[in-house]
Amino acid sequence: MKFIFLLVALVFSGVAYSQSKSIYQKGWIDFNKNGKKDVFEDPGAHIEDRIEDLLNQMNMDEKTAQMATLYGSGRVLKDALPTPEWKNELWKDGIGNIDEQHNGLGTFKAEYAFPFSKHVEVINTTQRWFVEETRLGIPVDFTNEGIRGLCHYQATLFPAQSGQGATWNKDLIRQISEITAKEAKALGYTNVYSPILDIAQDPRWGRVVESYGEDPYLVGQLGKVMIEGLQKNGIVSTPKHFAVYSIPVGGRDEETRTDPHVAPREMRTLFLEPFRIAFQEAGALGVMSSYNDYDGIPITGNYHFLTEILRHEWGFKGYVVSDSEAVEYLQTKHKVSKNEVDAAAAVVNAGLNIRTNFTPPSDFILPLREAVRQGKVSIHTIDARVRDILHVKFIMGLFDNPYTGDKKEVENIVANPTHKKVSLDAARQSIVLMKNKDNILPLSKDLKQIALIGPNADERKDFICRYGPANPPIITVKDGLEALLPNTKIVYEKGCDLVDNNFPESEIIKEPLNNEEQIMIDKAVKAALASDVAIVVLGGSEKTVREYYSRSSLDLIGRQLDLLQAIYKTGKPTVLVLIDGRAVSINWADKYIPGIIQTSFPGEFTGTAISEVLFGDYNPGGKLTVTYPKSVGQIPFAFPFKPGSDTSGPVRVSGALYPFGYGLSYTTFEYSDLNVLPKQSGLLSDIEVTFRITNTGKIAGDEIAQLYINDEVSSVTTYTQVLRGFERIHLESGETKELEFKLTSQDLGLWNRHNEFVVEPGFFEVRVGASSQDIKLKERFEIIKK
Numbered sequence: 001m002k003f004i005f006l007l008v009a010l011v012f013s014g015v016a017y018s019q020s021k022s023i024y025q026k027g028w029i030d031f032n033k034n035g036k037k038d039v040f041e042d043p044g045a046h047i048e049d050r051i052e053d054l055l056n057q058m059n060m061d062e063k064t065a066q067m068a069t070l071y072g073s074g075r076v077l078k079d080a081l082p083t084p085e086w087k088n089e090l091w092k093d094g095i096g097n098i099d100e101q102h103n104g105l106g107t108f109k110a111e112y113a114f115p116f117s118k119h120v121e122v123i124n125t126t127q128r129w130f131v132e133e134t135r136l137g138i139p140v141d142f143t144n145e146g147i148r149g150l151c152h153y154q155a156t157l158f159p160a161q162s163g164q165g166a167t168w169n170k171d172l173i174r175q176i177s178e179i180t181a182k183e184a185k186a187l188g189y190t191n192v193y194s195p196i197l198d199i200a201q202d203p204r205w206g207r208v209v210e211s212y213g214e215d216p217y218l219v220g221q222l223g224k225v226m227i228e229g230l231q232k233n234g235i236v237s238t239p240k241h242f243a244v245y246s247i248p249v250g251g252r253d254e255e256t257r258t259d260p261h262v263a264p265r266e267m268r269t270l271f272l273e274p275f276r277i278a279f280q281e282a283g284a285l286g287v288m289s290s291y292n293d294y295d296g297i298p299i300t301g302n303y304h305f306l307t308e309i310l311r312h313e314w315g316f317k318g319y320v321v322s323d324s325e326a327v328e329y330l331q332t333k334h335k336v337s338k339n340e341v342d343a344a345a346a347v348v349n350a351g352l353n354i355r356t357n358f359t360p361p362s363d364f365i366l367p368l369r370e371a372v373r374q375g376k377v378s379i380h381t382i383d384a385r386v387r388d389i390l391h392v393k394f395i396m397g398l399f400d401n402p403y404t405g406d407k408k409e410v411e412n413i414v415a416n417p418t419h420k421k422v423s424l425d426a427a428r429q430s431i432v433l434m435k436n437k438d439n440i441l442p443l444s445k446d447l448k449q450i451a452l453i454g455p456n457a458d459e460r461k462d463f464i465c466r467y468g469p470a471n472p473p474i475i476t477v478k479d480g481l482e483a484l485l486p487n488t489k490i491v492y493e494k495g496c497d498l499v500d501n502n503f504p505e506s507e508i509i510k511e512p513l514n515n516e517e518q519i520m521i522d523k524a525v526k527a528a529l530a531s532d533v534a535i536v537v538l539g540g541s542e543k544t545v546r547e548y549y550s551r552s553s554l555d556l557i558g559r560q561l562d563l564l565q566a567i568y569k570t571g572k573p574t575v576l577v578l579i580d581g582r583a584v585s586i587n588w589a590d591k592y593i594p595g596i597i598q599t600s601f602p603g604e605f606t607g608t609a610i611s612e613v614l615f616g617d618y619n620p621g622g623k624l625t626v627t628y629p630k631s632v633g634q635i636p637f638a639f640p641f642k643p644g645s646d647t648s649g650p651v652r653v654s655g656a657l658y659p660f661g662y663g664l665s666y667t668t669f670e671y672s673d674l675n676v677l678p679k680q681s682g683l684l685s686d687i688e689v690t691f692r693i694t695n696t697g698k699i700a701g702d703e704i705a706q707l708y709i710n711d712e713v714s715s716v717t718t719y720t721q722v723l724r725g726f727e728r729i730h731l732e733s734g735e736t737k738e739l740e741f742k743l744t745s746q747d748l749g750l751w752n753r754h755n756e757f758v759v760e761p762g763f764f765e766v767r768v769g770a771s772s773q774d775i776k777l778k779e780r781f782e783i784i785k786k
Helices: 047-057 060-065 084-088 116-133 161-167 170-187 206-210 216-232 264-271 273-281 303-313 340-350 362-373 379-395 417-429 477-484 515-529 560-568 587-592 606-614
Strands: 069-071 097-099 141-145 191-193 286-289 319-322 432-436 449-453 489-493 533-539 574-579 595-599 656-658 669-677 687-695 701-711 722-731 736-743 762-771 774-783
Touching (some): 060 362, 060 379, 084 116, 161 206, 191 286, 216 264, 216 273, 216 722, 264 273, 273 286, 303 340, 319 379, 449 515, 477 489, 477 533, 489 515, 515 560, 595 606, 669 762, 669 774, 687 722, 687 762, 701 736
Parallel strands (some): 069 097, 097 141, 286 319, 449 489, 533 574
Antiparallel strands (some): 432 595, 669 687, 687 736, 701 722, 701 762, 762 774
């Protein structure tokens, strides 16, 4: 991965420091202020030589200062701008990175985040202090979140990562990544904590909303294009959370986040695979280590994960940053370190480069310095960790031009009309048609009156994610319907609150409706009776599904099912719109409600996209990236399945409510002409797969073709089928397209009994279809020894 940065003429505004006239030379910067061009200051020198020259000039205080995050202004950093007192702070020796600097979420809110040009000035004023007022002038890496658009005030908002996954569209994810990078770069950020590569195998877990899906191949491929899009546009990608983070015991996030019950082969095959792709194939330059342990050893203090796998096996060349408080957890949660000094030593020796937490960096740096003094961390190890950090900063070009951002053009870049158009397209593509009995959808635009009912029908505030843009202008479903149907009367009734007063105890003990709840439902019923159709908008929000918010049930929350059943009893045509970030066991709705669409927090254009789907302006083509179980009692219940793990039983419910890869359309598609070549091949040869898809319906639409393979006989138990290809295509009515896929040895391999990744001889079956359970075509091929 190459970053191309041009050395530009540096023009500065704001505070003028005493060194400013002397350190800025023609073509280089005198960072260490010694009046001569050192090797590390020479843009023409090799990066490795520059790193070693700088490292040799750093004292231990300066080295350890690079190994911590300073949370930005209004968070841990109390000052909006540099002050004289900074000379007495720990960061007088420098700092590794500053996270979320004036992005609109701290106590300063939008004061320094907007207008965008002001943010560029402010972030460069901070950078200027580190360049001009510290001894060696090492620039700061300005990091930020960015899983659904850049985490900055009024940046472009995209669907939740789970909604992005439902698009199954690599080209779209690339556009999202490029927009995120362009907005980050224009605002002065240099590193984005994205994508999340955790697979969502347990829908109880609160952060399923932040995952592309439950399948490692899908997550890995979408994550790959996200990483490439960020880094090709000059922004470091820091995927998270490495590793085996997304399946804590019982799906419990909150204060648990520990004890994943994952066997070693499953860990390699499922949970590590997206990260392998991120580093070996996409070349990500950052990674965030996770809170949890694996087999009793905390990941953030685990040499096997952070060094042997990450660096030795996968060739990772960037720096590892901890998730907030992951370092402290070695002492406070996992109880494997007796004090802060031992914890600091353990994580650095394991391979951690930078500690992050919502506390002052001194909380880590001072114990780390003490660990060095006590001989618990060697100078050689400190040098290795700092070398990684400097490597990234040099690759980013910070030692050639530390002053980032584009003050002149930033107002025309961030959240511009072109970016918003992509956001709308992403919202549309994320919607999944779950049920359409008797073609109740799309609805007619000639309806005189519509009852719009439900706690998510006019929701805005609780659809805003902490890890996405602050204060985005979200269009609600109510807004969208009113804009699309100006001649139709929209009667809105909330019907019930998203959660009831007894939640979460009401997950296990149902109490009778109280008077207020009954009145709300009665008003909704009255509206439905007076209308031609009822659109009921239910699901979850930031109140129910996000970091720290795991559930013990998968049913509709609170009084939502009571409301839906009451509307259904009116006899009026009823459509359910489910807006949620996790799989929901909507068994009753699936049986009785004729029309159901699902989407996972589509973003700024929520109401526009949903309204267009409901009334046929857009033909939905999204597909599920998680399995919908019928009951929480089925968990673990996620794709891919081992033999026998998805069978029926006489005294339990069986099978999925909706399988992985499922999604309907307003048109129909036919699969044909599957061809797999060669029929017999060697262990390391590629297999070519082609087939055709025809739109046999009357309207244009998108189909997501899915390619699965089954290893018929293997030395260890493998999954009944695994995803190995997918593509979203658009077809006009009557149009046919041929799709081509290539299966490589990486696609066919497995981890054998000796913990070796190998391709074994034998027969494989290619399965092509519209979902994991809707296979249209099959054909075998054989792998032989040559």
